[in-house]
Amino acid sequence: MTQYPTIIPVILSGGAGTRLWPISREGHPKPFMKLHDQQSLIEKTYRRALAIAHNQSVLTITKRDYYFACKDELNHASDHKANGFFLLEPFGRNTAPAIALAALYVAEQFGENALMLVLASDHLIQNQLEFNQAVQDASALAQQGYLVTFGIKPTAPETGFGYIEAGSAIGAGFKVQRFVEKPSLEIAKQYLAAGNYSWNSGMFCFSATSLLTEMVLHAPDIFNVAKECYQATQACKNTELFVEFDADSFSRFNDVSIDYALMEKSERVAMIQATFDWSDIGSWDAVAGLLPADSNGNRLNGDIAVLNVNDCFIHSSSRVIGAIGLEHLIVVDTPDALLIANRAQLQDVKHIVTRLKSDGHEAATTHKTVLRPWGSYTVLEEGERFKIKRLQVNSGCSLSLQMHYHRSEHWVVVSGTAKVVLDDREFLLNTNESTFIPAGHRHRLANPGIMNLVMIEVQSGDYVGEDDIVRFEDTYGRV
Incomplete structure (x- = not known):
């Protein structure tokens, strides 16, 4: 088995993936989409990372809202409980701040010479052996102090990717001559013909100390805010599983990518040209390409009947x-x-999402079924002054102790057993039993059983929005 130096996979999970609407939305973005094999993109990324890290330490940088979903996907990917740790951003500030903070954490926890393998959570790579070899080649250059990026050999004059121009050979890779922005079609054709240009994958390998040293030289504004934010965060109460970055200092970061902030400026950048298959799953055409085509070029996913249909993807x-x-x-x-x-x-799907958001459509950002750390809820119907939900509470889980100012709730148990706290009372509800929760009263719902609890919740009142909630206690740290 190939032996690696200490490599800490760092998974970046923050984008919304609006080009894959209506499945990818802000509340359930592209990394969590289930592909036809029922694995999500982020689960596949965790599996690749765990193979490199020998099923040990994996670091994830994500928004607070995605913490529980990421944690569940990491557990799905691991044969046993992996040593996952999470750095939680209060809001998005692009990749340069995230990677700088990750480097400070890795240097502190694993040593300045520990290598960071930075991976996007929404890329698809299916050849693990070739991926492992590319990481081994990149780590050899990273140990020499290079900031290593992974280039993808272009197969077409793609205008949706940035490009990397390779210079002289170094080790198993090349010195980077320059980074190029997304080109026109004519320029992309020239790059393809030249043969020394690669697509910029947005994956990197470097030591924590090399990254921070180069940031001091070329991105001191990012480095200084990162140090300030990290110190402010250390003074706050965190947990053994995650750190939530101090929002005040975090807000002082510029919104900038690691390419703009550092890679385009540093003279210590090298590239490994990957031989593994790679896709950023950036459009529905890319998703369609994962399915076999019928005799008419159609790719179908679901219960679908077609007649005189050609070259279509239907899901x-x-x-x-x-x-x-x-x-x-x-x-x-x-x-x-x-x-x-x-x-x-x-590529224009994202413009539809922008228009829906400007019109206030909830479908632009959330699904009817919304995942929660305790399970999920599905909105069955809603109208003026009412909303009907289906709640599924996983075994052993509970909602927060909470109160609503503007709505009352009627709970009906469909299956399982519910433990209900209402003010100073605590009682059980079995299948076909119900209870009423008046507005303004503290209450909590839990599943003490070994099977999932399914309930129907009928809300009524002057306002039934999701933000009418006051939490007093919460198992998941959301107070």
Whole structure:
């Protein structure tokens, strides 16, 4: 078995992936999308990372809102409980601040010479052996003090990626001559013909000390705020599983990528040209390409019947779809939103999301089913002064002790057993039993059983928005 130096995989998980709406949304972004094999992109990333780290330490940088989902995906990916730790951002500030803070953490916890393998949470790489070899080659250069990036050999004149121009050979890689922004089609064709340009994958390998040293030289503004934020964070109460960065100092970061802030300026940048397969799954065409095509070039996922349909991708989450006489379309159906797009205009899906957000549509950011650390809820129906939900509370889990000012709730147990706290009372509800929670009263719902608890919740009142909640106690640190 190949022996590696101390390598800490650092998973960046923060983007919304608006080009993959309506499945990818702010509340459940692209890394958590289930592919046709029922594994999410971030679970696949964790599996690759754990193979490098020998199923030990993996560091994830993500938003506070995504912490529990990331933690669940890491547990799914590990044969046994992995040593995962999470750095939680109060809001997004791009990759340069995130990587600088991660380097400070890695240097403190694992030593300045520990290597960081920085990976995006939403890339698809299916050849583990070739990935392992690329990491081994990158780590050899990283130990010499280089900031190593992974280039992908282009297969087409792609205008949606940045490019890296390779210079002289060094070790198993090349010195980086320059980074190039997303080019025009004509320029992309020239890069493809030249043969010494690679797509910029956004994956990196370097030691913590090399990264921080180069930041002092070329990105001192990011480095100084990172030190201030890290020190302020250490003074706060954190846990054995995660650190929440101090929001006040974090807000002073510029929103800038690691490429702009450092890689384009440093003279210590090298590139490994990867031989493994790679996709950033940046559009529905990329998702479609993961499925086999029928004799007419269609790729179908779900309960779908087609007649005289050619070169289409059709996805159904639940309903039966019938399609007749269609060509060159992408159809993605979810319980609350439907996308129909010409395959030639898939990059414009993000503009639809922008328009929906400006119009105040919840479907732009959240699904009907919303994951929570205790389980999930699904909005079945809502209207003026009422909302009906289906709640699933996982075994041994509980909601927070909470109160609502503007709504009352009626709970009906569909299956399982519920433990209810209402003010100073505590009681059990079995299947087909119910209770009423008046507005303004403290209450809590828990599942003491070994099976999932399923309930129907009927809310009524002047306001039934999700933000009408006051938490007093919470198992998951959300008070």
